[in-house]
Amino acid sequence: MKLKHVLIVLMSVVILVGLSGCGGNASSTNSGAGTASSAAPANGGEDVAKFKGETINVLSWEGYQEDEWVKPFEQKYGVTVKVTYAGSVDEMFAKAASGSVKYDLIFMDGGSVNRYYKMNLIQPIDLAKLPNTNQLIANMKSLNDKHVVKDGKTYAVPFAWGSLPMMVNTDKIKEPIDSWNALWDPKYSGKIVTLDDAANQTAMTAMLLGFKDPYNLTDEQLDQVKSKLLEQKPLVRTYYAGFEDGKNLMASDEGWIGFSMGPTMITDLQKEGKNVVEVIPKEGALVWIDNAVIGKDAKDPELVHVYIDYLISSEVQAQLIKKTSYGGVNADSANKLTDEEKKVSHMDDPNYFNNLVYVAFPESFEKRVKLWNEVKAAQ
Amino acid sequence: MYGKNLMLIMISVWVLLFIVLPVSAMLLFSFWSIDNFQVIHSFSIQNYSKIFQDPIYLSLLWKTIKLALIVAALSVLISYPLALFVNHRRGTLKTILFLGVLAPLWVGYLVRIYSWRSILGESGFINSLLVLTGILKQPSSSLLFNSSAVVITMLCISIPFTFIPIYSAIEKIPGNLLQAAADLGAGGSRAFWTVVFPLSMPGVVTGFMFAFITSFGDYMTPSLVGGTSGIMYGNMIQTQFGNSYNWPLGAALSMIMLLFILAVIAAARKIGNVQAIFEE
Numbered sequence: 056m057k058l059k060h061v062l063i064v065l066m067s068v069v070i071l072v073g074l075s076g077c078g079g080n081a082s083s084t085n086s087g088a089g090t091a092s093s094a095a096p097a098n099g100g101e102d103v104a105k106f107k108g109e110t111i112n113v114l115s116w117e118g119y120q121e122d123e124w125v126k127p128f129e130q131k132y133g134v135t136v137k138v139t140y141a142g143s144v145d146e147m148f149a150k151a152a153s154g155s156v157k158y159d160l161i162f163m164d165g166g167s168v169n170r171y172y173k174m175n176l177i178q179p180i181d182l183a184k185l186p187n188t189n190q191l192i193a194n195m196k197s198l199n200d201k202h203v204v205k206d207g208k209t210y211a212v213p214f215a216w217g218s219l220p221m222m223v224n225t226d227k228i229k230e231p232i233d234s235w236n237a238l239w240d241p242k243y244s245g246k247i248v249t250l251d252d253a254a255n256q257t258a259m260t261a262m263l264l265g266f267k268d269p270y271n272l273t274d275e276q277l278d279q280v281k282s283k284l285l286e287q288k289p290l291v292r293t294y295y296a297g298f299e300d301g302k303n304l305m306a307s308d309e310g311w312i313g314f315s316m317g318p319t320m321i322t323d324l325q326k327e328g329k330n331v332v333e334v335i336p337k338e339g340a341l342v343w344i345d346n347a348v349i350g351k352d353a354k355d356p357e358l359v360h361v362y363i364d365y366l367i368s369s370e371v372q373a374q375l376i377k378k379t380s381y382g383g384v385n386a387d388s389a390n391k392l393t394d395e396e397k398k399v400s401h402m403d404d405p406n407y408f409n410n411l412v413y414v415a416f417p418e419s420f421e422k423r424v425k426l427w428n429e430v431k432a433a434q
Numbered sequence: 435m436y437g438k439n440l441m442l443i444m445i446s447v448w449v450l451l452f453i454v455l456p457v458s459a460m461l462l463f464s465f466w467s468i469d470n471f472q473v474i475h476s477f478s479i480q481n482y483s484k485i486f487q488d489p490i491y492l493s494l495l496w497k498t499i500k501l502a503l504i505v506a507a508l509s510v511l512i513s514y515p516l517a518l519f520v521n522h523r524r525g526t527l528k529t530i531l532f533l534g535v536l537a538p539l540w541v542g543y544l545v546r547i548y549s550w551r552s553i554l555g556e557s558g559f560i561n562s563l564l565v566l567t568g569i570l571k572q573p574s575s576s577l578l579f580n581s582s583a584v585v586i587t588m589l590c591i592s593i594p595f596t597f598i599p600i601y602s603a604i605e606k607i608p609g610n611l612l613q614a615a616a617d618l619g620a621g622g623s624r625a626f627w628t629v630v631f632p633l634s635m636p637g638v639v640t641g642f643m644f645a646f647i648t649s650f651g652d653y654m655t656p657s658l659v660g661g662t663s664g665i666m667y668g669n670m671i672q673t674q675f676g677n678s679y680n681w682p683l684g685a686a687l688s689m690i691m692l693l694f695i696l697a698v699i700a701a702a703r704k705i706g707n708v709q710a711i712f713e714e
Contacts, residue, residue, distance in 0.1 A: 143676065145675070145676050145677070145679070148679075170471060173470070173471070174471065174472070245575055251657060252677075253673070253677050253678075254677065288662050289662075291661075291662045292575075292579060292661070292662075293579045293660075293661045293662060293664070294657075294662055294664075296654075296657050296658055300658065303548070303551075307552070307555055307556070307557055308556065308557060309555060309556060309575075309578070309579075420677060420678045420679055421678045421679075421680055423677075423678075424673050424674075424677045424678035425490075425678070427673075428490060428665065428669075428670060428673060429490055431662065431663065431664075431665040431669075432490055432493065432494055432497075432663075432665050433663075434663070
């Protein structure tokens with residue numbers, strides 16, 4: 056009996072030590088292999104083998120990590136790209152902040168970078184390791200840099216973007232529309248649909264009111280935005296609750312004119328046979344730019360750099376544009392698109408950005424949500 | 435005996451994991467606050483005082499309660515005759531009718547909301563019918579995106595939940611009681627009001643409570659078919675956990691909602707013998 060107990064204890068010790076030993080061994084062999092192969096130069100100066108067996112944990116939006124471009128990368132470097140998707144900005148933040156998984160690479164709109172930076176969740180990116188940044192659309196990049204460069208260090212690299220334009224059904228509305236004021240025009244009463252979203256509603260209305268920085272409003276300006284939105288309320292058919300909801304309303308003619316969630320919404324409606332066009336009003340429109348950001352505790356930042364550079368290459372960007380109709384960030388990717396694809400994604404017009412206002416980090420989310428809730432609750 | 439203990443342990447674990455822990459976490463959160471997107475872990479009642487001082491929260495709470503009461507009352511009014519009717523059928527017809535009332539439950543919640551939107555919409559079923567029959571010259575836009583559209587859609591969701599307890603309460607009434615009533619000279623309506631109705635009360639109260647709770651917490655229906663004023667108390671909670679990143683305030687709002695629901699359940703237990711519905 057006693058012997059048996061001793062044996063059990065011994066065996067458990069052996070198993071435990073063995074397991075931890077294995078873990079230690081595995082990682083040391085890995086790094087050993089890494090140094091060994093980096094000592095031996097690979098073909099073309101690029102050391103394809105040195106990342107073999109590694110994993111990149113990516114926290115991404117749907118559509119950004121498709122097999123068409125992820126698989127070739129995995130095969131080339133012998134690595135695994137492990138993707139977790141988030142359904143909303145909040146979910147993404149919650150996942151990144153919880154720390155249960157250390158994400159090497161996170162995708163977020165440039166306006167959110169500030170928040171992750173403040174909470175010390177991300178690390179700077181070395182642009183010298185990203186040769187493809189030379190091909191980024193220049194005015195887009197400079198717009199983006201204002202929000203993602205902190206203390207002279209770049210924290211994020213653009214990957215995809217989309218504007219939030221106005222959508223107009225030209226079968227129903229013949230006259231030319233060029234201002235957000237159309238969404239306040241009693242002529243279209245009961246035919247206006249607009250987005251149920253505190254942040255975008257506040258910013259768009261602030262632009263219409265001519266406030267210089269729609270993401271940095273004083274309390275008095277916020278009050279003016281609120282009155283303006285209350286003025287619009289009786290004319291609005293409904294505030295739509297999301298991408299599909301908005302499309303559904305325009306497709307069933309409940310709405311003739313509206314605040315759109317992006318050009319993709321409009322091209323989708325066109326595919327359904329609707330004569331809905333995109334309008335960038337003279338006051339300007341909002342644009343979100345989604346960025347690739349490296350997590351604070353990334354296991355191998357060098358590999359993440361290689362992957363980001365690959366993602367912004369003209370090849371991958373052209374695939375992304377074809378697949379999603381989002382705007383791409385690589386100017387050269389336009390050469391790989393058909394005229395139609397270029398037009399739909401606005402890759403044919405480098406001046407498209409000139410009238411777009413960056414979806415940035417607002418003075419206070421809470422104030423804006425409260426404002427919007429008050430507008431909706433008003434009788 | 436051993437099996438019974440095991441069951442008891444399993445149920446306790448379930449209650450602990452899925453009820454006690456989340457609710458306690460929520461309660462704890464509701465006394466914290468937020469500063470620069472970081473939760474401040476110190477006790478304060480500021481969330482509650484904010485809720486009770488700002489008219490928007492209480493007025494929405496009141497609006498939501500009123501709406502849920504209307505839906506629950508209508509739900510009972512519709513389900514009761516329906517339950518009586520189905521109860522009086524026999525055989526296959528009874529099964530078909532019973533399943534027919536429950537059928538909406540098999541369809542996804544969002545799908546049901548969207549179906550009502552296409553039924554009530556300008557190019558929808560009802561408008562087409564009204565125009566076709568000449569009642570309306572042109573489709574009306576007044577059917578959708580208002581509070582009656584919300585009530586109709588919520589009814590579609592709540593009726594099965596009201597129907598089941600009322601149906602089972604009526605079904606449990608022993609036939610010989612009605613026989614006795616008839617023998618003592620009670621007519622159909624007298625027998626109903628003196629025998630059937632009082633005995634079905636637990637079902638009515640339970641059904642009312644179910645309908646109230648489902649509509650009270652529903653925020654998707656008002657936002658999808660309620661139009662520009664389609665905001666309810668639930669939407670306020672949602673935006674605190676979402677857009678405004680204020681989990682502590684969202685938790686406090688949820689606690690108030692929970693307290694309210696518990697009060698309704700307590701009242702229901704007091705008024706009608708709710709347990710009787712679940713006992714054989």
